[in-house]
Amino acid sequence: MSRPLRADAQRNRAQVLQVAARTFAEEGLSVPVHEIARRAGVGTGTVSRHFPTKESLFAAVLLDRMEQLVRTAGELADDGEPGEAFFAFFALMVEEGSANKGIVDALAGAGFDFQAVADDDSHDVMGAWEKLLRCAQDAGAVRADADISDVKALLTGCLDRERQAPDPDARARMLAIVGEGLRT
Amino acid sequence: MSRPLRADAQRNRAQVLQVAARTFAEEGLSVPVHEIARRAGVGTGTVSRHFPTKESLFAAVLLDRMEQLVRTAGELADDGEPGEAFFAFFALMVEEGSANKGIVDALAGAGFDFQAVADDDSHDVMGAWEKLLRCAQDAGAVRADADISDVKALLTGCLDRERQAPDPDARARMLAIVGEGLRT
DNA sequence: GAATATACGGGACGGCCGTCCCGGTTGTCC
């Protein structure tokens, strides 16, 4: 282990992370790193010291969000009916994607290895999600042959619909369609 | 109008188009134009003279394929039950996407304006597809509130599933799920 | 408050890629 970061370095790191989170969410992964540095009011060197590559910066941002989502998934799994929990989390992910272009890009596989980030030991989103699915299937609420990749693909579809034309009606309709398809 | 192309120019154009079609289908839109020129055995200048931009090259490739797909859609619409025709065409598109990474990229909106190309007057894929949808809805085979954007999004989802791990079982499952969701 | 390590800024670098241009070549037409 190394000694703790200097105070200003900590501030800068946090600042970069926050700006990056907002920027990636609003504009997707195509934003240049220079731009994030500029908006954070630091030099590009500062960014690249804390996060050697763009991918590592995005991974750090994503991991933050992931933690919350996994926690939510856990809570949903704990209380209430398994089927409801599964579909509620699915809807939550759609909402998240709608507000977070970065996640959509990652899910769409636009250059980043989402799988690798999602599979990180301490932030096992896919695992948590899969558990929700399995519970719902055991409870007979979701067709037994569906796997987590199917679910992820359906999520991608819902997010694509959002991207074409964000519209509350359309979102509800897509959730209904997917729901009908997935239920036993 | 200009005079007809010189014989060698026609040959080169056709050659580039053919190589581009195969290459885009196999590797997606990220292939450099230089690489297509190299494989076609021509200089980059030759490519860029016939197709001023990469987008125009891809559009030309896509339009070829589109024509066939639209024709197929028309045939499906003409004979047989409307619901069957709609779902058959959907399955056909999934198959097409599975064999054609370029189309997947275009559908996923990876930098190219698929809509613009698809809406070309003489190759109105979306229109043809929408007609299939409307017929199926009129016949009561597909839920009435779904629109063509929903269908396109669901297709994107199916194609995403293919990309994660191509698998005949998974494809059939996805089609079943989407079918269940879309039927009345 | 001085000494030292640590971090900052932002310019430089290199790779990638699409586009353009020019000297040479090859069809075409009389």
Place this chain on the structure above:
DNA sequence: GGACAACCGGGACGGCCGTCCCGTATATTC
């Protein structure tokens, strides 16, 4: 078969972007 226009090849150019480096500034420690 000769002259001219059309076309070819591929190198040059410019923009973009991620990464690295170094002279400078600042926090930390004693």
